[in-house]
Amino acid sequence: MSQILSAIRRVYHARTRAALRVILLAFAVNATSAFAADTETLKIGTATSPQIDALKIAAQEAKQQGLDVKIIEFTDWNTPNAALANKDIDVNYFQHIPFVENAKKQGGYNFVAIAPGTIMKIGLYSKKVTRFEDLKDGATVAIANDPVNGGRGLLLLQRAGLIKLKPGVDYRATTLDIVDNPKHLKIVALEASQLARSLDDVDLAQGYPSFIKLAGTADPNSALLFDGLENKNFAIQWVVRPESVNDPRIRKFISIYQHSPAVRAALDKAFGNLYAVAW
Numbered sequence: 001m002s003q004i005l006s007a008i009r010r011v012y013h014a015r016t017r018a019a020l021r022v023i024l025l026a027f028a029v030n031a032t033s034a035f036a037a038d039t040e041t042l043k044i045g046t047a048t049s050p051q052i053d054a055l056k057i058a059a060q061e062a063k064q065q066g067l068d069v070k071i072i073e074f075t076d077w078n079t080p081n082a083a084l085a086n087k088d089i090d091v092n093y094f095q096h097i098p099f100v101e102n103a104k105k106q107g108g109y110n111f112v113a114i115a116p117g118t119i120m121k122i123g124l125y126s127k128k129v130t131r132f133e134d135l136k137d138g139a140t141v142a143i144a145n146d147p148v149n150g151g152r153g154l155l156l157l158q159r160a161g162l163i164k165l166k167p168g169v170d171y172r173a174t175t176l177d178i179v180d181n182p183k184h185l186k187i188v189a190l191e192a193s194q195l196a197r198s199l200d201d202v203d204l205a206q207g208y209p210s211f212i213k214l215a216g217t218a219d220p221n222s223a224l225l226f227d228g229l230e231n232k233n234f235a236i237q238w239v240v241r242p243e244s245v246n247d248p249r250i251r252k253f254i255s256i257y258q259h260s261p262a263v264r265a266a267l268d269k270a271f272g273n274l275y276a277v278a279w
Contacts, residue, residue, distance in 0.1 A: 041068045042249045045080040045089040047193070048073055049210040050270035051118070051236075055093070057266050058257040067252055077146065077192060084241065085109050091250050093117060096234045098148040098171050106147075112245055113237035115254050116278035118267060120236070122149075123223025124156055125207040127199045132160050132224060138184050139203035145189035147172065152227065152234070153206035154178070157185075160225050209274040220274060235278030 042062075046055060052073060059069035072089055074080045080092040081103050095103070100113055129135055141162075143153030151173040157163045164180035165173050175187055190198055195205050196215035209220035227234075238254055240247070257263055258279050267275060 040249075041070050042091075042253060043070050043072055043089040044253070045072045045074060045083050045092040045094070047077055047080060047094040048075050048214070049094075050213055051093075051210065051267075053270060054263045054266040055257070057262050058253065058260060061256050061260055061262065062253050065252070065256070067249055069253060075193070081107060081109055081111070081239075084111065084239065087241075090244060090247065091238055091240045093236060093238050095239065096148075096236055098233065099146070100237060100239055102146070102148050110242060111239050112242055113239050114245055114250070115238045115258075116232065116235040117238060117257070118236050118271075118275045119229050119232060119234055119278045120271070121209060121223075121226045121229060121274045122152065122156070123207050123209065123226045124160060124204055125196075125199060125212065125218055125223050126204045127218060128203045130224070132162060132204075135162070135183055135185070135203055138186060140186045140188060140201075142188050142190050142195055142198045142202045142205040144192040144195060144206055146192060147174070149192050149206075150174065150189055154187075156206060156225060156227055157187075209271065213270075221272070229276040232278045 044055065044059075046052065052071065055071050059071055062069045072083070074083070074094075077094065077099075080089070080094055083089045084092050085107070096119075097113060100111060103109055104111060141157065143157075144150045148171055151169075151171040154163065154165060154173045154175070154177070155171065158165050162181075162183060162185060163178050166177045166179055169177045178187075188202070192208065193211055195207050196211040196217050198205050199207075199217045204224075207218075207223065209223075212218050212220045238250070240250060244250060258277075264277075267277075
């Protein structure tokens with residue numbers, strides 16, 4: 001009888017150990033999956049600009065804190081949004097709120113801006129004149145060809161006293177809103193990233209200091225007129241898909257970017273007084 005009881009106990013304990021192993025294995029698989037999700041490489045898309053160095057420094061600091069980050073650089077202002085929509089990247093950092101809203105309207109994107117970054121000056125640059133009054137009748141002026149930044153360029157031309165727009169128009173202004181053009185300026189629209197390279201061919205151009213610096217076509221500080229840093233509506237935003245609004249990896253990286261002295265030093269070196277932080 002005792003031999004039978006011992007055999008039953010051995011079978012019971014063997015089954016218990018087997019069941020326990022199954023439970024522990026399932027737990028290990030789940031834990032490994034969760035760990036993999038937490039440590040999956042964070043992919044950040046941005047447009048080519050001197051912002052890259054600061055982002056790379058933040059990525060290095062993130063790596064030291066256990067967060068692997070890959071900075072993906074795009075050469076235009078359309079692909080970063082397409083890549084975000086296609087889930088090729090997790091977040092992009094290159095556009096301000098008006099640009100995001102226009103992209104959502106035109107591209108049908110469902111994006112959310114979750115935090116501001118830097119705000120950059122834009123200016124009116126020329127290699128032909130040093131004063132607006134020296135522009136000849138019929139001079140050629142280049143502005144950005146996208147609906148948002150083109151309107152911002154027209155507002156600058158109005159501030160310079162070169163044109164007059166319909167009362168009440170904002171950054172959504174187009175050339176159709178020009179009601180007075182006393183110098184008969186020929187306004188041409190170019191891709192924003194190419195404006196810096198147009199300075200040899202036009203009399204005046206809307207310009208972005210970051211692109212001016214990259215192109216080496218002029219001194220970024222030499223604009224005849226700057227748009228100021230006071231309008232935080234034009235601050236660059238961290239933009240994500242709705243399901244990523246609370247992604248801890250993205251939030252952690254933004255915090256590193258905003259609070260790192262090394263990142264701030266890189267921005268100061270790249271832009272001097274041509275930028276401000278908007279957080």
